Amino acid sequence: MKKLSSMPESxxxxxxxxxxxxxxxxxxxxxxxxxxxxxxVMAGFMDGATSSSATPIWFFSPSLEAFDYLIFEKGIMxxxxxxxxxxxxxxxxxxxxxxxxxxxxxxYDFPGRDDVSFWVLTNRMMPPVAVLIPIFVTFQTAGLLDTxxxxxxxxxxxxxxxxxxxxxxxxxxxxxxxxESAMVDGDTWFAAFRKVTLPIMAPSITATAIFVMILSxxxxxxxxxxxxxxxxxxxxxxxxYSIGADIKWNVLGAAVVLITAPLxxxxxxxxxxxISGLSQGVVRK
Amino acid sequence: MSISEHTxxxxxxxxxxxxxxxxxxxSNRTIFPWVxxxxxxxxxxxxxxxxxxxxxxxAGHNVILSKPYxxxxxxxxxxxxxxxxxxxxxxxxxxxxxxxxxxxxxxxxLGLGLALLFQRQLQGVAFMRLFILIPxxxxxxxxxxxxxxxxxxxxxxxxxxxxxxxxALGLGEIPFLSDPVIAFQTLVFVDVWEWTPxxxxxxxxxxxxxxxxxxxxxxxxxxxxxRVFWTITMPLLxxxxxxxxxxxxMDAFRTYELIVIMTRGGPGNATTTLNVFLxxxxxxxxxxxxxxxxxxxxxxxxxxMSFVFIRxxxxxxxxxE
Numbered sequence: 001m002k003k004l005s006s007m008p009e010s011x012x013x014x015x016x017x018x019x020x021x022x023x024x025x026x027x028x029x030x031x032x033x034x035x036x037x038x039x040x041v042m043a044g045f046m047d048g049a050t051s052s053s054a055t056p057i058w059f060f061s062p063s064l065e066a067f068d069y070l071i072f073e074k075g076i077m078x079x080x081x082x083x084x085x086x087x088x089x090x091x092x093x094x095x096x097x098x099x100x101x102x103x104x105x106x107x108y109d110f111p112g113r114d115d116v117s118f119w120v121l122t123n124r125m126m127p128p129v130a131v132l133i134p135i136f137v138t139f140q141t142a143g144l145l146d147t148x149x150x151x152x153x154x155x156x157x158x159x160x161x162x163x164x165x166x167x168x169x170x171x172x173x174x175x176x177x178x179x180e181s182a183m184v185d186g187d188t189w190f191a192a193f194r195k196v197t198l199p200i201m202a203p204s205i206t207a208t209a210i211f212v213m214i215l216s217x218x219x220x221x222x223x224x225x226x227x228x229x230x231x232x233x234x235x236x237x238x239x240x241y242s243i244g245a246d247i248k249w250n251v252l253g254a255a256v257v258l259i260t261a262p263l264x265x266x267x268x269x270x271x272x273x274x275i276s277g278l279s280q281g282v283v284r285k
Numbered sequence: 286m287s288i289s290e291h292t293x294x295x296x297x298x299x300x301x302x303x304x305x306x307x308x309x310x311x312s313n314r315t316i317f318p319w320v321x322x323x324x325x326x327x328x329x330x331x332x333x334x335x336x337x338x339x340x341x342x343x344a345g346h347n348v349i350l351s352k353p354y355x356x357x358x359x360x361x362x363x364x365x366x367x368x369x370x371x372x373x374x375x376x377x378x379x380x381x382x383x384x385x386x387x388x389x390x391x392x393x394x395l396g397l398g399l400a401l402l403f404q405r406q407l408q409g410v411a412f413m414r415l416f417i418l419i420p421x422x423x424x425x426x427x428x429x430x431x432x433x434x435x436x437x438x439x440x441x442x443x444x445x446x447x448x449x450x451x452x453a454l455g456l457g458e459i460p461f462l463s464d465p466v467i468a469f470q471t472l473v474f475v476d477v478w479e480w481t482p483x484x485x486x487x488x489x490x491x492x493x494x495x496x497x498x499x500x501x502x503x504x505x506x507x508x509x510x511x512r513v514f515w516t517i518t519m520p521l522l523x524x525x526x527x528x529x530x531x532x533x534x535m536d537a538f539r540t541y542e543l544i545v546i547m548t549r550g551g552p553g554n555a556t557t558t559l560n561v562f563l564x565x566x567x568x569x570x571x572x573x574x575x576x577x578x579x580x581x582x583x584x585x586x587x588x589x590m591s592f593v594f595i596r597x598x599x600x601x602x603x604x605x606e
Binding site for chain 1: 314315317318319321322324325326328329331332333335336337339340343350399402405410413414415416417418419420422423424425426427430431432433434435437439440442445446478482528535539541542546567568573576577580584588591592595
């Protein structure tokens with residue numbers, strides 16, 4: 001690393017033409033990170049024989065055989081819809097609920113605060129497989145097995161520790177005097193929170209929400225064991241449709257396209273918010 | 286924002302100026318934080334603590350899911366003893382620690398390197414971020430499927446092209462997933478591929494929030510770049526490193542989809558980590574009690590690790606300040 005090169009507009013930053021090796025490294029990283037995914041997406045548009053040939057085929061006439069199979073024969077759009085509902089709802093609830101907890105942990109100095117904070121985090125430490133059996137039995141008793149509501153409740157609880165930990169850091173970075181001055185002006189606590197704190201927090205909350213939504217959309221272990229037919233989401237559906245006795249690579253590719261298209265689109269649209277929100281305050285003061 | 290609109294009414298009702306509930310309102314600095322935290326704590330209690338207690342109960346009894354007719358009775362610490370005396374447990378623990386340490390270590394340094402490269406504010410690389418983030422955005426399930434395709438014997442890109450190179454060198458094919466030692470390293474490689482972007486993202490955010498003044502001071506003092514990195518960047522980055530490493534360690538410790546889909550713990554038991562061992566015990570052998578005891582032991586290990594991390598990092602941060 002050149003001296004102080006990490007500083008924007010630093011006078012000692014090396015001139016651009018000396019940075020060619022950085023571009024080479026970055027392009028290489030991009031290729032390594034993107035090529036495997038691209039290859040599987042390509043497989044999704046192949047016919048069965050092309051996707052499993054003995055040598056890699058790069059040029060082929062596209063076929064929608066696999067999509068046809070998944071959408072019309074397997075009805076995967078229903079799983080897609082389930083995934084959308086579950087991830088949107090659980091993101092909404094976990095962020096709304098976790099936000100207030102994070103605020104309390106960041107703003108109030110009460111006895112046992114560090115313990116609560118650590119206890120919240122320990123909820124993320126249990127391996128999902130470990131709590132599977134108790135949760136299965138509870139869901140069975142409550143009639144929540146194979147329902148979207150059950151998954152929404154579960155995912156909300158699963159994402160809460162992450163939301164609380166991320167947002168606590170962000171809240172700490174906002175000077176308290178902003179809210180206090182609003183409250184001096186006669187606003188109630190909640191009005192000050194809504195008019196002053198929330199707008200400042202919007203990028204961080206958005207970034208956290210994107211993270212949480214991705215995690216919910218991708219969740220596999222619980223979705224596999226707690227749903228069977230009605231509420232099955234995309235990950236277990238894809239597992240069921242593409243990995244059988246022998247793997248149909250083009251079906252797998254098409255399934256990967258369907259499950260990742262919304263994610264890629266979403267992150268592409270919100271990339272700026274994601275980066276700026278995260279950089280606002282991962283670091284505690 | 287819709288979030289705030291949704292809750293405004295509820296709060297107006299709850300924390301009205303004159304209502305009975307207002308005594309728990311914002312002016313009460315002892316009780317109000319608990320009011321704010323209540324929904325979170327209740328949900329975590331219902332979905333976190335209750336299953337935990339249930340696990341504790343099962344681990345103290347003899348529950349075999351496939352034999353519900355066996356009368357259940359209290360067995361004390363027998364199940365924990367059964368786990369600790371099982372050589373398979375120690376094997377799985379060693380594999381898990383090896384996997385976690387290797388993966389997190391490599392991810393951290395690669396992620397930090399990438400984050401530092403992006404700090405240079407080069408022209409026209411912003412769009413590259415998305416490409417770099419792709420592995421992290423993909424569902425772990427998809428990552429595992431993608432790499433199964435890459436390592437698929439024959440036309441998988443890795444098998445085919447790397448195989449072509451190694452054949453030319455006279456080394457023959459590399460058994461990416463069928464040799465015990467290589468299969469384990471293959472899984473580490475895929476985990477690094479998948480999660481380095483996460484480290485990159487978290488550490489980039491950390492770097493962005495470091496103030497400029499220390500760097501300016503160092504420049505005046507004429508400190509070299511290596512020294513600046515170790516005495517300014519690393520200490521100030523510590524909080525970001527802490528949270529990134531803790532989250533990643535916890536998740537690497539319980540990697541599931543990747544291993545189950547790519548190797549199923551094999552060949553033999555070469556890639557059987559604790560989580561795979563746990564799944565086998567609970568869902569293949571239906572020994573719910575032993576599985577519960579095992580999961581509680583796993584959780585203790587993770588909690589102790591996190592606690593040590595937090596302690597070590599906190600004390601160092603305080604010294605640095």
